[in-house]
Amino acid sequence: MTVMLSLRDVRKAYRSASRDVNALDGVDLDLPSDHALALVGESGCGKTTLGELTVGLQRPDAGQIMHASGVDLANCRPRSLRSLRPRLQMVFQNPFASFAPHLRLHQSLAPVARRQGIAQPMIISALVDSLEQVGLSAAHLDRYPAQLSGGQLQRASLARALLCDPQYIVADEISSALDVAAQDELTRLLGRLRAQRHFTLLFITHDLGLARQVADDVCVMDAGRIVERGRADQVLDDPQTRAAKRLVDAIPRFRY
Amino acid sequence: MRIRLMVAAGILGVMILAFSLPHGDPSAVDLTAVLQPPSQAHPLGTDDLGRDVWALMAVGFWRTLTVVVTASLTSVLIGVPLGLIAGYSRGAVNAIIMTATDLTMIIPTFVAALLVTAVVGLTPFSAGLVLGLFGAGTYVNQTRALTLSIRSYDYVRAEVLLATPTVQILLRHVLPGVAGPLMRYFGSSASGTILAYAGLAFIGLGVDTTVPDWGTMLYRHRSQIDHPLLLLWPTLGIFLLAIVFHILADPALRKEGQ
């Protein structure tokens, strides 16, 4: 099992005039290739921050984020970071902010496909394929973001990431806006996609039940640290830490 | 608000139409018919050289509009790209652009325009260029501030992850978000330009006072106490045009803010 990303003592604080927030307080984490890891924790514990660091959207204040190619995302030059793009992808937590409001879906997606080397006459069919992969259809291509639901936008966002032939996708609470049935559908979709495309997945959620459906392993975060890591079932059945116990208690009962 | 907008657009439309109508030669001097009251032949009367005031007003209108268009284009074409670059790049590039901007901002635009036009001559084009150049600083600042906030939106960050070239991010994703709010400033800067140009023509040193500018008309007739209409027409023109631009851009902002 090769490691795709390896984080060592990663720290990140948000500083403002009034106060400093230690969002990440010394995180060590190995992300194996072709693996699904769930990152669970209460609101504000630093999940989004960690996800963004692992795709190079932000830099930590200290520590290492070593990619298998030898690039340290935390300390490398911008040019090295660009060499890893666009194969490190992220689906953002807020679907309504994920697409430019003034562009139709095909206007947002077409340049991505074009840069992947798809010839102009094939672009539309490639976009339709990518949408169908995530359960959307050609009919959605002409819509503006405001004409799509939160769940549809999350899927479109996933389709956009998949267009890049990703090695790694961070999915940041992509099901939190959905009802339970739609959540189940989405987690099954993620499983199918991973089986076909073999990307590494960091599945961020605060729902341990969902984490078990999607991920092999679960990491529990609390206040900027990873406090527990294990097989999903193992964490569910026998939580070791207070943070993990709270999350287990919070799972909707019928699913547990 | 709708009504205000329609009234303003109506006034501008009427002015454009009316001043497009054929009119006499504004430089035709007729010393046998000076200071005439409005009549069939001279709808706004004649001035102290017997020139047709309507013709002077019409030419002054187009000269003023030329200044506004030149100044606005200059400000936008210089200010917006620099603001986008400064807001997006931070670092050294940002520091250089902002220092240059601050330098132009501490020099009063009107004084700069006065000096430059005194040297190269006051034409609508030269005045527009200088006013536009020194007015660009505000466009830099506004565009930069908007860019700084838009660049933190997830849809812009997504483009970074997608390896979209920076120029494309700026043009396709950031610029459309900047354009709306900038309209607010566009109107008030256009009004400012109208007033500044009238002021330049009024006190312009060594300016040919026979040139038909509204500001020049005010300057020439400032002592014609017995013929207040000669002062009223250019004043009305400046006032109306300035307020029309001010109002026209205002609702654009309101809609944007919702």
Ligand SMILES: Nc1ncnc2c1ncn2[C@@H]1O[C@H](COP(=O)(O)OP(=O)(O)OP(=O)(O)O)[C@@H](O)[C@H]1O
């Ligand atoms: N841009 C920012 N500026 C200041 N503080 C921030 C910023 N982003 C996050 N924080 C703070 O950092 C901490 C971690 O935030 P983060 O968004 O990573 O948490 P999270 O686990 O994703 O929470 P949630 O489940 O609510 O999405 C929080 O206390 C948050 O308030």
Ligand SMILES: [Mg+2]
């Ligand atoms: Mg979050």
